[in-house]
Amino acid sequence: MxxxxxxxxxxxxxxxxxxxxxxxxxxxxxxxxxxxxxxxxxxxxxxxxxxxxxxxxxxxxxxxxxxxxxxxxxxxxxxxxxxxxxxxxxxxxxxxxxxxxxxxxxxxxxxxxxxxxxxxxxxxxxxxxxxxxxxxxxxxxxxxxxxxxxxxxxxxxxxxxxxxxxxxxxxxxxxxxxxxxxxxxxxxxxxSSDHELRWPKLLAPYDVCLIGPKQGSKEQPEAEVIENELLLNVGEICGHQELLHDDRKELTIGKRLLEAKRLGHPLTIVVGAKSVRLDSPKLEVHTSKGETYELDFSETLKLVAEHSQHKKSLERGCFQSETEESKSRSVGHQV
Ligand SMILES: [Zn+2]
Incomplete structure (x- = not known):
């Protein structure tokens, strides 16, 4: 031209x-x-x-x-x-x-x-x-x-x-x-592994997947209250467009969790039976690195906030906050 x-x-x-x-x-x-x-x-x-x-x-x-x-x-x-x-x-x-x-x-x-x-x-x-x-x-x-x-x-x-x-x-x-x-x-x-997808944080279609209780389960009414609280709070932290709510309640939690892992969401929050027990209620949080945590409500929100912060710093091109692990892996080599 x-x-x-x-x-x-x-x-x-x-x-x-x-x-x-x-x-x-x-x-x-x-x-x-x-x-x-x-x-x-x-x-x-x-x-x-x-x-x-x-x-x-x-x-x-x-x-x-x-x-x-x-x-x-x-x-x-x-x-x-x-x-x-x-x-x-x-x-x-x-x-x-x-x-x-x-x-x-x-x-x-x-x-x-x-x-x-x-x-x-x-x-x-x-x-x-x-x-x-x-x-x-x-x-x-x-x-x-x-x-x-x-x-x-x-x-x-x-x-x-x-x-x-x-x-x-x-x-x-x-x-x-x-x-x-x-x-x-x-x-x-x-x-990724053979069973689980894993996205770079900035490319993942969603940051968080939220899985609520199964339809007709004993914990459903109480757990849904927590689920709705999470919908609101998590959405506010990471942006509602970054939150995928798997509300297919006719499916078991296990089935939905399996699919969530195949889609590779960075964080998957499960509101199951443990979330409504009287003695230290916990949410189950699965990361796309294959880790599983049992966290209370505020700890869960903190994890979501950390993820969002990390993404924001990546978008700004700041790599100081990255972990030692990722630092050592993401080196470029000028010849
Ligand atoms: Zn060398």
Missing amino acids: LATTSPISYRQLPLRLFQIGPKFRDELKTRFGLMRAKEFLMKDMYSFDVSEETAMETYTVVNAAYDRLFKQLEVPFVKVNAATGIMGGSVSHEYHYVSPVGEDNLLQCSSCGFAGNSEVVKAPASCPSCNSSDLKEVRGVEVAHTFLLGDKYSKPLGATFLNTTGKPQSLVMGCYGIGITRVIAAALEVL
């Missing part, structure tokens, strides 16, 4: 154009559900700069944004220096989720976390970053890719801008992509 319009001025640069839309690919073998499908959603962006230096600045800014996004999702990822064979260019990075279903071979250092694509890193004896010899092969799912293209495409296509002296000069390009469909599929693949 920039090649066919009259040259733009250096004053209009840098220019960054992005789109989010469906892509179609004639895959010979579609695999793992949404992981490799013939249609998928992708975000892609092209950047245009006046020089290698400013293009590199753009590259750094976009990479920082990608790093932030992948930290926000809290799925452990590795960022590797990539082969630039097909797309050309000088600088390129891939973002991978490590999973046995991945189609790329990565070499990862067990002591510092450094990772390289085996296509590029020709089986070195020791880690290029920390010299450890403890390297292991892992499989990676590529979820994003960044390229600094230089003038590889702009030059042959005649995509130019007018420089400060009014002369046409080749645009310096970068291209950047995130496989949105694949991020979702791969994140679920990495986080």
